[in-house]
Amino acid sequence: MAIFRTVAASFILGIFIYVSHQLTGYTDFSWAKRSLLISFLALLFTLVIGTFLFFWKEKDLDHKPWRDTLLNFSLTVMGYINFLVTLVLLRDIFALADNLFGLLNTQELYSSTATGYLLGLPVLMLALGNTVVKVGPKLKKVPLYFKNLPAEFDNLRIVHITDLHVSPSLPKKFVKKLVNKTLELKPDVIVFTGDILDSFAEKHQEELKTLGGLKAPHGVYYVPGNHEYYWGAEKGLTAFRDIGFNVLINEVTAIRKDGKTLQIAGIPDPAATHFGQMGPDFIKVQSQLKPDDFKILLSHQPSLASKSAMIGVDLQLSGHTHGGQFFPWNWLIVFFERYAKGLYRINGMQLYVNQGTGYWGPRLRLGTYCELTEIVLRKESKTE
Structure with missing residues (x-):
């Protein structure tokens, strides 16, 4: 150091x-x-x-x-x-x-x-x-088409939140605005892909309580990013569990509808290993996946997409990059991150990278915006 x-x-x-x-x-x-x-x-x-x-x-x-x-x-x-x-x-x-x-x-x-x-x-x-x-999170609707998506999950709406960076530099009213906007969407599933907390959990009980108001019929799911590990990850993860989030650390859970199953897996950020915590374990995750089910993996780091594709994941949702956040990094980010923002296809798998719902560091975005993503799963017809 x-x-x-x-x-x-x-x-x-x-x-x-x-x-x-x-x-x-x-x-x-x-x-x-x-x-x-x-x-x-x-x-x-x-x-x-x-x-x-x-x-x-x-x-x-x-x-x-x-x-x-x-x-x-x-x-x-x-x-x-x-x-x-x-x-x-x-x-x-x-x-x-x-x-x-x-x-x-x-x-x-x-x-x-x-x-x-x-x-x-x-x-x-x-x-x-x-x-x-100050405008707050901007909604971006992203329809994604899959041939193997069960008809029962056609039009399933997933709100994707990432890189909120709850800290002394993020106004509490920003968090409240985010929660209200998310609830107005009435999503089926809500997912968080890391760097949600960027400070000690004890200092942000009010913001955590506000986030705890997020509810969805099929659950709220969360994986940690690298920043959670800088501030005492165990307390942070406990705080998210306490507000009702399903914390996935190399774990797989499932939602069911009319006899069909959609699996949601989650891995921690690789930074976990530097703090004596469990890092991403794709072998463990793969052992819990079922070949016939549609599979979504939550990973803070989009760079892990090739490994996700290798274990049969259909869709990976990630953040981390902020899309560069502000000029000139919004132009230069492509030289540092292979998957900077938006949609990618990797060996049959789709990857969507949210450019960040909050921000890190200076209270500004220039050339990007605070993104609240609504992922809509659609079954691809034979004629499409």
Whole structure:
């Protein structure tokens, strides 16, 4: 952990040096204005580094409102820095293209006026991203067609929630809005695919109680993501069981209708093994699956889809990626995640990746939205 902190702090320091130089080195600012701008940037970068080092060290501290305020402000600053660095990089890329090919006139991009725009645009981007979050979860209806789906389960509606990240940075009213919107849909099944809790369970009893109001005729099912393991997984899993969720840890359960069975399996996130907990066990899951039944597997990580397909799963539901959450990561996520968001077909199995119902870190989404997915299972006819 000490090595990670050192590397992370050094990386952020390097970015600070780069951005400070690029924003001040080519302008006609006076010495005083340059010093003021560099001091401003130093304050922002120091706040982010210092706050995270503090919270990494003091994760077991009692809940205090001032800490939440400090953390939320630091996360907002982190979002500002993200946009600022991105804009500076894009400007420098355009300038490089101009130097190499002479296609663009980039001289004005390094003026004092342009620097002012670069410093101000991230504020606008933060405001836009925050507005997207304030709107709340956006419903996305996804019909999925299967030849082997029993007719008895045709039109079965599954609400898929993932990556809510209940924490001090997620407003309680966001959780209430999510629950109300889900109940209005009157789904047959509700599933959670991890990173629902991103803090100590004891600190969020009100949010957990609100989530406990979710009910569906065929049950509510949950698997943990990587973030649940960062905050005491055993207490977190117990908290979800206490509010009536069916927690599936390498387990398979079934729902039945008119003599037909649909199996729902769940695996934990691979991060579990780093905390002495049981990781995903596909052999154990396979031993519980029945060849003739339609099979759905809940997995936080979409990257495990090929293994799911190998054991005969028909549909995997996942999250984790956030779809990149905000610019520029919503464009770059495809370089880090093979299955970034949406629908995929892998060796006869369908995989749907929800881009996240909540958010992590800064209270913003830009280029993505908070997704509440309604999966509708449909039996594919012979003519389709």
